[in-house]
Amino acid sequence: MEEYFIIIIRTLFLYGLIIVIFRIMGKREIGELSILDLVVFMMIAEMAVMAIEQPDDPIIHTVLPMGVIVFVQILFAWLSLRSKSFRELLDGKPSVIIHNGKIDDRGMKKQRYNYDDLLLQLREKDIFNLADVEFAILEPSGKLSVIKKEAQTPHSLTLPLVLDGQIQSSHLDMIGKTAFWLRKELKDRGFRDIQEVSFCSFQDGEFYIDKKDR
Incomplete structure (x- = not known):
């Protein structure tokens, strides 16, 4: 019975701790998370699971590495704000997929981004004809930013x-x-x-x- 009580207390404590950690690390939509953000979140979640599954292990063995990760993440975020090169090293930089209506095949291959991905993301923006696109930029988060050509009206599916x-x-x-x-x-x-x-x-x-x- 005591073991179950410890597990419950640990679960509640770690739940609150993770909320505090995520608040400290800043607000960001899921679709805007970088690869580094995802890795950090997965590591913290895995540490929390291990701490709950091993109630005999001192809680400090979980809290300490979590604190180190949060410190490193905040440090990297601070450096990213002050150095564009460092920010691009961590998060990558946007890639122009379509420029002046011309598709950049080399850019797509470099990003391992195919036509199925491009057409899917354009359809999500209610764009069904590539000819309507003036610029398309693949963001580091994987989202596609699109600038349409002027005077374009909705078309049927192309x-x-x-x-x-x-x-x-x-x-x-x-x-x-x-x-x-x-x-x-x-x-x-x-x-x-x-x-x-x-x-x-x-x-x-x-x-x-x-x-x-x-």
């Missing part, structure tokens, strides 16, 4: 016909077109090899084509 040099046959079927038609249209626009095309979509009789970077 399906990609080519992704990374691969024809999307299922999407062609959905719009009643064939691969032969697509190759001919691309050839008429100076693309003799489908592998030259990074992205291609078709809407209202207009093509949006992005050529692969060499």
Whole structure:
């Protein structure tokens, strides 16, 4: 019975301690947490679990390393506020994925960011046509910031016909077109090899084509 009482007391104490720690470390939305923030939170949570599961172990063995982690995190946060280089080293820096309507394939590969990720995040912002995007910036948190081209109005869903040099046959079927038609249209626009095309979509009789970077 005494063991259960100790576990309950430890649980309540650690619960309160973790709340205090997170308040000290500052408020941040889950989607804005950096990799370092996530690692720190996971370490603190794991320490709390171990302290609850091992009631015979002195509580100081948990509180001390938690305090060290909080101190280091606050120190790093202080250094980040005063040094852009240090901040970029810890959190990374934004990457321009689309610049002046042109997709940066190298930037996407460097961030291990694919077209599925890009299209998904654009749809979440009610943007269904890549041609409507002037700038897209991938933030260190993984969020996508988008600046649309001027005078753009909502469109119907635009399906990609080519992704990374691969024809999307299922999407062609959905719009009643064939691969032969697509190759001919691309050839008429100076693309003799489908592998030259990074992205291609078709809407209202207009093509949006992005050529692969060499």
